[in-house]
Amino acid sequence: ARAAFEAVPWVRRAVVRRVWPNRLAVSLEEHQAAALWQGEGQRKERLVNTHGEVFEASVKALGDEDQLPTLAGADANSAQMLALHQRLNASLSPIEQQVQTLRLSSRGSWHAELAGGAKLELGRGTDDEVVARVDRLARTLVQVSSRFGDKARALVAADLRHPDGYALRLAGITTA
Numbered sequence: 334a335r336a337a338f339e340a341v342p343w344v345r346r347a348v349v350r351r352v353w354p355n356r357l358a359v360s361l362e363e364h365q366a367a368a369l370w371q372g373e374g375q376r377k378e379r380l381v382n383t384h385g386e387v388f389e390a391s392v393k394a395l396g397d398e399d400q401l402p403t404l405a406g407a408d409a410n411s412a413q414m415l416a417l418h419q420r421l422n423a424s425l426s427p428i429e430q431q432v433q434t435l436r437l438s439s440r441g442s443w444h445a446e447l448a449g450g451a452k453l454e455l456g457r458g459t460d461d462e463v464v465a466r467v468d469r470l471a472r473t474l475v476q477v478s479s480r481f482g483d484k485a486r487a488l489v490a491a492d493l494r495h496p497d498g499y500a501l502r503l504a505g506i507t508t509a
Contacts, residue, residue, distance in 0.1 A: 334359075342390040345382060364388050366395055367415055371405035373439075385412025406437035417460050421445065424467040428474055430488075449487070456494035466493040474501075481506050 334357060338347035346362040370379040370387050378392040380401075387408050395401070404414045414435055421432045425447070434446040443455035443463055453470075455463050470491055478486040478501070486503035493499045 342388070343394075345384075345386070345388070364390065366390075366401060368418065369401050369403045370411065371403060372408050373406075381411050381415055383415075385415040387411045402432060403434045404436075405434070407439070410437055413460070417443075417463065420460065420464050421467055424464055424471050427471050430471075447488070451488040452490045454490075454492045454494055466499070469493075470499055477501065478503055 334349045335347045338344055338349070338359060338361060343364050344361050345364045348360040350358045352358050364380070364382040364386075366380045367383045367385075368381040369392065370381045372379060372387065379387055379389050380392065380395075381387055381404055402418060404411065404418060406414055414437060418432055418435050421435070425431060430447045430449060430451070432445045433448045436444040438444070441457050443457070445453040445455055447453065453467070455466060458466075470493060474488065478488070481503060486505055488501065489504055490502040491499055
């Protein structure tokens, strides 16, 4: 009976107890969707729950799938990716940005796309190293972009793979 309940797409865990003489008591724990999931060679719609577990379910049943971030990588990395996504959003809060898409390549390189469309090359390294690079960007972006005019320019792209700094591409600024 437990396996039958757990086969239902939105059921994370089922606990089935026998109640004497001829009844069953069932407790169900529902998956809480935290992100959309794009796994390697994925054909079905899948999601990541708040525990970092990938599960198959109808994305259309959510109704607000546009508000969920997208994580892309190997299924074994889903929990790590969800945790890093949350840490990156905390780091980006001073510049009022959020990560919309977070990808981990098969070579271990991190890539992010912000809700505003800016693309970030985060590079390789531990989660702490990646977060430290994003922290540096968030602390200095307004100051750096304001040097190019009376108002801060919109971020188009940033390459954070450099050990002692980063490269920026800002809206309305060209080198030609």
